[in-house]
Amino acid sequence: MKLPEGWESVIGLEVHAELLTATKLFSASPNRFGGEPNTHIDPVSLGLPGTLPVINRHAVELAIRVGLALNCDVRPSTFARKNYFYPDMPKNYQISQYDRPVSVDGELKLPDGSTVGIERAHIEEDTGKTTHAGGAGRIQGAAYSLVDYNRAGVPLVEVVSRPHMRTAEQARAFVKELRSIVLAVGVSDARMQEGSMRVDANVSVRPVGADDLRTRCEIKNLSSVRSLGRAVVHEARRQVGLWEAGGAPLQQTRHWDERRDRTVAGRSKEESEDYRYFPDPDLAPLAPSAADIAAADAALPQLPAERREALTAAADGAVAAETAALLVQRGQDGLVVGAVEAGADPERTATRVVNDLAVDDWSSVTPQRLAGLMAMETAGRISAAQAKQVLAGMLESGDTAEAVAARRGFGDVGGGELSAAVAEVLADNPDEWRRYREGDDVDRKKMAGFLTGQVMRATRGRADGAAVAALLRQHAAGRTP
Ligand code: MN
16 A cells, blocks of 8 residues: 655654563563563562662663664663653653663664664663453543553663654564564564564655655554554555645554554653653663673674575575575574585575475474485475475474485386386376377366376375376377387
């Protein structure tokens, strides 16, 4: 779905990711998803009077890793209190970072080659969770509300992009790439469906060619890449409609209504003044040493963009960009690179893995074993359909391709056996064989299917379809093998 001619959207994203620490940001309660309500709590995460926060060193290390992976400048930072009243935040303020965030001025490269600026990546604590009972799940009209503080105080990194994206497609690509990066550096499980990664989208529109930023709306808490894409498009179209009617959008937060396919107004958007930010007097500034930062940088694993490049290079350009991106996303790029290094055909291998290895646990398929399978397929010893079955068998049994193929009787229909089977089928089915030779294209195709089926039956499915087709053509041409 496109915007009306002459308009473009301007999109900036704020992405919250929960950090994979054992405990909360400022207390010793477990940082764990789920659990009975209000069991992962303590006086600090409940904000009881007299309690004091103690910073979790591991959370800071993970947040710094994100900043470095996004090419940010990592520097000394301070914590601030963001004041607002809401029952899921018992202190009535959220500890966050404001004017001195830990990471600033980075960038993220999208697979399409474009670059999106990163304004900042800061550390903050998560809130609890409110459930409104009755009244369609919204606070309006609810009979009562329940609060679960298990999530209160869970460490977050909030990545704020610059408004550099121009299409919903780019916004989706940004979140996918950020998710891959966060997973690759091991700082978050980034499960959008469990809320450990959440996206807010700032959207405005303007005539193509303009360079001013117009009034924006912030769509809160998008919980999937798909919702993000749809919400951005619908919101941009709504704003274009307002401008074209001579009006203007109001600055406000909005919510995505998945069922009605539209964004709906939330509160009118606060300016940062409304939060009365001030430095948190209970927490000392963070001042990671240059040596610590350098060590964290050196310890970063290869990032998704580098891995895509490595795969493309190993495959000598024979793997499509989209396939490479998908393999990296699924963490199967190393498997393909290893198999290619062991001699497998890059394009076939990538395709086979993308199509037939979409499983969670493929640890039994090593690069060597995958190369063994691909060698059998490339040499024509097994057909593509058989290779697919052999791969499934390898996953199931943990055996080599050779062992699985042998067990299933694949790959050992010798030339002699196959010729005999074809000759027998042709003799047994003279009418069909005549229609194959004398019929039109449609007839020939139909009869080829029938005759191949008979040969498969005679060989109990072991024959290679392509070899049978070749034999049929040879017979028809009078070149009996
Ligand atoms: Mn935030």
